[in-house]
Amino acid sequence: MNRKAQFVSAVLKKKGSQRAAGSAFAPVNIALVKYWGKRDQELNLPVTNSLSYTLSIGTHTSISLADRQDAIWLNDVPLSLEHPIARRLIAFCDLFRPDPATYFQIKTKNEVPTGAGLASSASGFAALTMAMNDLFGWDLDRRELSLLARLGSGSACRSLFDGFVEWHTGSREDGLDSFAERLDVEWPEFSVEPWILSSEQKAIDSRKAMQATIEHSSLYAAWPAKVAHDLSALKRALFDRDFDTLGAICENNALTMHATMIATAPPIIYWTEESLRAMRLVWQWRKNGLPIYFTMDAGPNLKLIFLKKDEATVRTLILSSKVYYPTSKCL
Numbered sequence: 001m002n003r004k005a006q007f008v009s010a011v012l013k014k015k016g017s018q019r020a021a022g023s024a025f026a027p028v029n030i031a032l033v034k035y036w037g038k039r040d041q042e043l044n045l046p047v048t049n050s051l052s053y054t055l056s057i058g059t060h061t062s063i064s065l066a067d068r069q070d071a072i073w074l075n076d077v078p079l080s081l082e083h084p085i086a087r088r089l090i091a092f093c094d095l096f097r098p099d100p101a102t103y104f105q106i107k108t109k110n111e112v113p114t115g116a117g118l119a120s121s122a123s124g125f126a127a128l129t130m131a132m133n134d135l136f137g138w139d140l141d142r143r144e145l146s147l148l149a150r151l152g153s154g155s156a157c158r159s160l161f162d163g164f165v166e167w168h169t170g171s172r173e174d175g176l177d178s179f180a181e182r183l184d185v186e187w188p189e190f191s192v193e194p195w196i197l198s199s200e201q202k203a204i205d206s207r208k209a210m211q212a213t214i215e216h217s218s219l220y221a222a223w224p225a226k227v228a229h230d231l232s233a234l235k236r237a238l239f240d241r242d243f244d245t246l247g248a249i250c251e252n253n254a255l256t257m258h259a260t261m262i263a264t265a266p267p268i269i270y271w272t273e274e275s276l277r278a279m280r281l282v283w284q285w286r287k288n289g290l291p292i293y294f295t296m297d298a299g300p301n302l303k304l305i306f307l308k309k310d311e312a313t314v315r316t317l318i319l320s321s322k323v324y325y326p327t328s329k330c331l
């Protein structure tokens with residue numbers, strides 16, 4: 001048995017009773033202190049802890065058994081089984097087939113553009129894990145689901161929880177202590193919204209980009225200590241409800257992550273001219289007195305961090321900036 005299969009059987013100790021179909025919704029999460037780099041590529045174990053905030057938008061997935069081969073629909077369109085997204089989903093499903101001749105029909109719908117650095121893989125793999133739990137009647141708790149979702153996409157383990165969530169790197173080689181957990185913080189005023197500048201698929205996926213950064217960026221050596229520092233400062237700011245300190249930490253953490261990528265040879269740059277224009281606008285708005293910050297992931301889009309009382313102002317500013325990609329779900 002390979003390590004992934006061993007991991008899955010260690011989590012799936014209890015056998016469930018299978019139903020005809022399963023379905024689930026999982027939300028997108030946005031990291032405030034980022035996960036960038038794996039200590040174990042096979043089991044998706046991160047070099048550092050990370051901390052995220054869960055949004056209300058996400059992915060709806062349903063799953064049932066199919067006759068002769070897997071069939072996947074993404075946003076109501078049948079996906080070729082050779083498509084990179086289909087291959088990733090099938091490889092994940094392979095971990096859970098009771099026998100090799102068990103096939104699945106999966107229908108998945110994303111409320112955010114797919115593969116554009118908007119965390120669709122996090123909500124996607126979390127929703128698929130929960131839908132399988134429903135189909136197979138595993139009856140797993142959130143922590144166990146978080147462990148399994150992590151195998152699909154590291155950040156997916158944080159999409160099992162709402163609010164502020166920490167993913168523990170863990171220290172075990174078998175990865176059984178690397179799961180996410182909700183922090184005991186309620187902050188209804190806090191808000192994170194994607195500012196979509198491009199919905200194009202990214203040129204290099206985060207999995208490849210983080211490995212290239214580890215191997216070919218001289219700045220990566222400083223990243224683990226930076227994360228440890230930012231995590232403890234951010235938690236303090238979170239428990240104190242100190243919005244400006246928190247926003248400044250998030251923004252700087254994201255820019256530092258991008259700096260490690262830019263210093264990779266050859267460079268990895270997810271930003272477009274629009275991204276930079278949007279960043280400058282956020283800095284200008286802040287200078288003018290609006291408490292607003294951004295974070296960015298492996299893509300050109302920004303995620304704006306602000307307080308709910310300023311939502312109308314933020315929307316007006318974005319519309320007047322003319323730097324936006326129109327969508328009903330996001331700013």
Ligand code: PMV
Binds near residue numbers: 153155
């Ligand atoms: O889970 P992955 O492999 O899609 O990596 C996500 C990496 C970032 O989104 C850039 C950071 C994070 O912590 O979510």
